[in-house]
Structure formats: structure tokens, C-alpha cells
Amino acid sequence: MSGVEGGYRRWLAKAENDLLNIRNNLRAKTVPWDTVLYYERLSSMLNEINNIIKDKVNISWI
Secondary structure, three states: OOHHHHHHHHHHHHHHHHHHHHHHHHOOOOOOHHHHHHHHHHHHHHHHHHHHHOOOOOOOOO
């Protein structure tokens, strides 16, 4: 695995953890909306960047 592929894989894992954070917080008795919205926006941005670069980077190894 190249450095680019390893970085991309870590980046996707972080995005998955961000989504898990959103899900967990939404299930909480007291919802920390500022945190939920922060992670939602971050995950959305990561998804947009992924859509932009997926045609330019070989991700067949995923």
C-alpha cells in the first residue's frame, strides 16, 4: 500500500468515526447539538472531497 492509499484509508476511517459520533450523540438523553452539527458538516465535507478525488485516485484497493 502506498502512502497515498494509507492516508486515504485513514481518512475514510476518520469519516466513519465522525458518523458514529453523530449517531451516538443523537441517541443520548441530552443531545450536544453543536457537536452533532460540527461532525455532520465535517462528514459532509469529507464526502464531497471524496466525490471530487475518487475519479483521480485509484481506490480499487478499498
